[in-house]
Amino acid sequence: MTKPDTSLISAPVWDIFVRCFHWSLVALFVTAVISGEVGGNAIVWHMRCGYAILTLVTFRLIWGFVGGEYARFTSFLTSPGKTIAFAKSMFGKGHDYVVGHNPLGGWMVLALLLTLATQATLGLFTNDEIATTGPLAQYVSEATSIRVTGIHHILGKVLLVFVFLHVAAVLFHLFVKKENLIRAMFTGKKSLPSELAREAEGARRASTPLGLAVFVLVIALVTVIVNWPVWFK
Numbered sequence: 001m002t003k004p005d006t007s008l009i010s011a012p013v014w015d016i017f018v019r020c021f022h023w024s025l026v027a028l029f030v031t032a033v034i035s036g037e038v039g040g041n042a043i044v045w046h047m048r049c050g051y052a053i054l055t056l057v058t059f060r061l062i063w064g065f066v067g068g069e070y071a072r073f074t075s076f077l078t079s080p081g082k083t084i085a086f087a088k089s090m091f092g093k094g095h096d097y098v099v100g101h102n103p104l105g106g107w108m109v110l111a112l113l114l115t116l117a118t119q120a121t122l123g124l125f126t127n128d129e130i131a132t133t134g135p136l137a138q139y140v141s142e143a144t145s146i147r148v149t150g151i152h153h154i155l156g157k158v159l160l161v162f163v164f165l166h167v168a169a170v171l172f173h174l175f176v177k178k179e180n181l182i183r184a185m186f187t188g189k190k191s192l193p194s195e196l197a198r199e200a201e202g203a204r205r206a207s208t209p210l211g212l213a214v215f216v217l218v219i220a221l222v223t224v225i226v227n228w229p230v231w232f233k
């Protein structure tokens, strides 16, 4: 972290996989929430979005170990001490620039990813007690499936709170700290003080073949899980 600098330089931070992951997730999440609330025939689309979210989030969790420098968990999960210190300084004057996710944002990212993964996994075991069951509901008792559906409803609300906090934090950076993190999530480039920009320029790049291979493998894995009862009766 570095104190404000007047001469900011644009440097690459978010690899293409992180960016595609993020904006696809946003579109799918919005569609999943709307179709989940609407219910009825829309639930088919809800389930499809859920499978896609499961794929994306599983990919992102693996990418957190093998992706570009700033996609890695080791680059943005810091100690509670550092996180608290950052949180305190965030509400002060001036601005601490960070190349990747800031310490507070980093923990929020992990919370979002784990809650989304749990929500999508629970979805596989749901039973709406009318006409829809998740593909794996038959492997648990009906009582368990109904209990899981109750948790699925609650986690849906928890996720909405997390997303609200997440978007509020991004807007806080935009309007109060005058740092446009949204543009960076589209272009992959952040405006940084020269020292941090140099650090970002020299950081480990993402491997495109590896990213594609992991993505294809995760698609295959989720496809097998979702179709398990049909293919392996």
Ligand code: HEM
Residues within 6 Å of the ligand: 018, 021, 022, 025, 026, 029, 030, 060, 071, 100, 101, 102, 105, 109, 112, 113, 163, 166, 167, 170, 181, 182, 183, 185
């Ligand atoms: C239009 C609404 C949204 C905007 C403008 C937005 C913006 C952003 C921005 C700017 C970042 C990077 C933050 C940073 O620089 O540290 C980010 C990261 C992230 N956002 Fe969002 N976001 C939105 C909605 C969502 C939703 C709905 C979800 C999940 C349901 C979500 C999940 C995430 C995750 C998981 C990351 C971490 C990205 C990564 O490291 O792969 N966002 N978002």
Ligand code: HEM
Residues within 6 Å of the ligand: 029, 032, 033, 036, 037, 039, 043, 046, 047, 049, 050, 051, 053, 054, 116, 117, 119, 120, 121, 122, 123, 124, 125, 126, 127, 128, 129, 132, 133, 134, 135, 149, 152, 153, 156, 157, 159
């Ligand atoms: C991360 C992905 C998911 C999110 C964010 C999500 C979110 C939601 C939300 C917000 C609702 C409406 C709850 C309410 O009305 O209070 C819902 C309902 C439902 N979801 Fe999901 N869901 C996801 C994944 C899945 C998956 C993968 C499946 C099944 C394959 C699934 C099956 C269902 C069913 C069957 C309902 C209707 C339950 C009922 O009416 O009692 N969901 N979900």
